[in-house]
Amino acid sequence: xxxxxxxxxxxxxxxxxxxxxxxxxxxxxxxxxxxxxxxxxxxxxxxxxxxxxxxxxxxxxxxxxxxxxxxxxxxxxxxxxxxxxxxxxxxxxxxxxxxxxxxxxxxxxxxxxxxxxxxxxxxxxxxxxxxxxxxxxxxxxxxx
Numbered sequence: 001x002x003x004x005x006x007x008x009x010x011x012x013x014x015x016x017x018x019x020x021x022x023x024x025x026x027x028x029x030x031x032x033x034x035x036x037x038x039x040x041x042x043x044x045x046x047x048x049x050x051x052x053x054x055x056x057x058x059x060x061x062x063x064x065x066x067x068x069x070x071x072x073x074x075x076x077x078x079x080x081x082x083x084x085x086x087x088x089x090x091x092x093x094x095x096x097x098x099x100x101x102x103x104x105x106x107x108x109x110x111x112x113x114x115x116x117x118x119x120x121x122x123x124x125x126x127x128x129x130x131x132x133x134x135x136x137x138x139x140x141x142x143x144x
Contacts, residue, residue: 036110038096039086041065047082049074049121053108055098056116057084066113073098073105078123 038044043060050056052072057065073082082098082105089095096107 035094037086037094038067038084038107038110039094044084047084048116049123050116051121052123054121055082056113064113064115066109066111067096067098067107068109069098070106070108073100073103074121075123076103077101 038057041057041059044057045060046058048056050066052075053069055067055069055074057067059065077100080100082100084096084098086094086096096110098105098107
């Protein structure tokens, strides 16, 4: 019992010294350039397609952003407005996406850019479905 009391007393006396030597945690962690997400853009004023896998965003301060998408989502639903979102996975890692007609299209890269030149991208019209081929008529029976 004396040993336990002595050990507790030593721990209590050394606790302030240990607490002072512990590293401090910064209150604000600055994001890495690769961590920049759509949620970091204050307000999206407008957007325009740049290609099947490319969208340009303009914020309220007239700053443009280039958004590269993993798949060709701009051709899937031409003329539909996307919703721009940032999600967090179970490990706390953030990622951005576009949602068009309930289809999520993940962002591969997001960066600041100059104002896009030229007219906005226009998706090609959908290809017509192939015509059904009529089955061949049955062969006439052969006589032997």
